[in-house]
Amino acid sequence: MLTESGTGALTETPAATAVFTAVLTEGPLSRVSLARRLGLSSAAVTKAARPLIEMGYLQELAATERTGPGAGRPASPLAVQADREYFVGVKITGDELIGVVIDLCADVRASAHRPLTDPGVDAVLTELGHLVGDLLDGPGGYRPRTRRLGLAVSGDVDRATGLVRYSPFLQWHNVPLRERAAEVTGLTVTVENDVKALTTAEHWFGEGVGAESFALVTVGSGIGCGLVVNGRIVSGSHGVAGEIGHIGVDATGPECHCGSRGCVEAIAGTPAIVRQARQASGRSDLTMDDAVALARAGDERIGAVFARGGEAIGLGIAAVANLVGPARIVVSGEGLAAYDLFERHIRTGFERQAFGAAVECPLSIRPLPFEQWARGAAAVSIQSLVAP
């Protein structure tokens, strides 16, 4: 059972929030190093940490062996008590709900999914209730220590109010998802755009940790981009941000559904890859898996499709790097399941177009298990606990 204040937020001082966030994201840290890092006195850290330890959110680790030449009392690092609380995250797509339970360290403890036959709001909420029940009342026994649920939805989402203004795949308009989901599940709900959720997760718990700015590029049927600048997620004033799918990279390229030609998405999106692979092979029933298999087996024409796609992605990434100058960039997404076919070409495209020192921006290119989308949603709910 959890015992803190009613709404559940850790009602702490700014210093306590900073301390908890730092320990959460940057692993075990001694009080003194926290003080240095956060620009606080060590006394302030001691005071801020005490209630967090008492509430069981932080624990003191055994002293580590000394480093450096001098003597001195060894530090007793503060670490997150991972099992103190669990968080549910659910990614809602047009045909499936994917859910996970994570602990305070954002490690996935359980996962489940449910197919959706009807993307209507009511049907989705019913399924959501079942999914959350499955996750929390199953073997792990997570229910008693779980209070929060994060939902990730593609489209225009207002995180502050939990309103889904518009979600294209679900065809939802102005759905007050936070309230609805809270009714169904009894949990405190956070709703966030899927790409932003994933970006947040990566910023707090992944490769974006410590970066003042970074970008997450997702490759799938669409090409998206989440941005963190000056330590904060970029939201876009008109509900639009991170749209890199329709940057033009090849005016002679294929037509895009947006009306233009040679958009990144029209070359490198999963459907575009499949279409081009079918053309190249002459087999109209070719699947993505087939295309990957053929390319890996050395089919040059299909290899060229991936090469061209990778390069288009790289050019899009370069545009991001040139414009906002992130400290690092992560490229991920279902479309990168075949990342071995893409990687080199992404780098080629990036290096071709990146301006000046922007080429030095580290690129991480790796596939993304679909479950990570749900983890992103759950990570947002951790964030809402810590920094509401």
Next chain:
Amino acid sequence: MLTESGTGALTETPAATAVFTAVLTEGPLSRVSLARRLGLSSAAVTKAARPLIEMGYLQELAATERTGPGAGRPASPLAVQADREYFVGVKITGDELIGVVIDLCADVRASAHRPLTDPGVDAVLTELGHLVGDLLDGPGGYRPRTRRLGLAVSGDVDRATGLVRYSPFLQWHNVPLRERAAEVTGLTVTVENDVKALTTAEHWFGEGVGAESFALVTVGSGIGCGLVVNGRIVSGSHGVAGEIGHIGVDATGPECHCGSRGCVEAIAGTPAIVRQARQASGRSDLTMDDAVALARAGDERIGAVFARGGEAIGLGIAAVANLVGPARIVVSGEGLAAYDLFERHIRTGFERQAFGAAVECPLSIRPLPFEQWARGAAAVSIQSLVAP
């Protein structure tokens, strides 16, 4: 004579900084409305404002007439005392120094310029000393109330240290400009990248006031972009940010010096416009002014050059809008002296490529007197006084 603490920064509390910034940027405001706007108690505003009034930075305006039906004590709005302090700003280009004196409201009070024959650091500093002397010891008598100098330089500048890492036109490498300029002028110096300085000025004193995020696109020999996101300027981790000049908008377009084809800059930069106008007219000695005159007179081939350029700019702007979603966008720069020839086409290009609701982003398109660059530099030095 100015009398505050040694270094000159207004050493205030966070609340005082917020109050002063709000009055500075959002015009006269009563204490109560400031309190509401800033989320403070009115008592806090009273306390924060008092020393600022005593120091002469703020003044209390006469009560304005009541609004609304009810009665009540009229508000006495706080306004900036524009003449309390003056600021010098200098834009350093490869062949000229442009300087201005502005008051606390960022209104230009004096301006001057000096040609540069030698872009070497020492020569520039000597000229800078003369320019500042001309500005401060001239008719306005600004010297006694001037302590700060802002410098705007193109290229990679570290504002925090005042180091010019690299400036392409000046061919400067790692010049500790802040220290050097402080020696020469005896003023407290701030150094900033020119586009960022202009963006900052627009954010605090221009059309960007009140916007949580906005973008300033400069059109000149290059195409640049300054960004404010979540209320803060975007700096770029590797010294690169706002580079939109090399987004590809037409793969069949002219070659660009960057090695690619059809970059915005290769189509719409001033040199590109001139080159294309020469081609279109067959006159190899055509100047920019000639091209503008011919286009305005109805020359269709040259008009098409501007049309194409404007559209390219619009496409680049759309990329910015899609990626960061600014609340508004200002398009400006010397290249827009002929903005009547560009404007419609910029909007066309923007609307063609802007994604979803991003088309609703308000675009301001207007020319930019060159002196504004210097004003931007001076505005940064105001900012360094208020929020160091």
Next chain:
DNA sequence: CGTAATAATTTCCTTCGTCAAGTATTGATT
């Protein structure tokens, strides 16, 4: 003139974080 309404100020109080002093724990030196 009172009275309601709004603005600004004052007083008192809480809270947060710093400072400086003290405690704890280690390795090195005698």
Next chain:
DNA sequence: AATCAATACTTGACGAAGGAAATTATTACG
């Protein structure tokens, strides 16, 4: 072993910042 220097952490007094609520100021309206 005893001491010392170095580092980590804790404690308690203090100060500064901002809030709450009462007080004063100034208006419009009856």
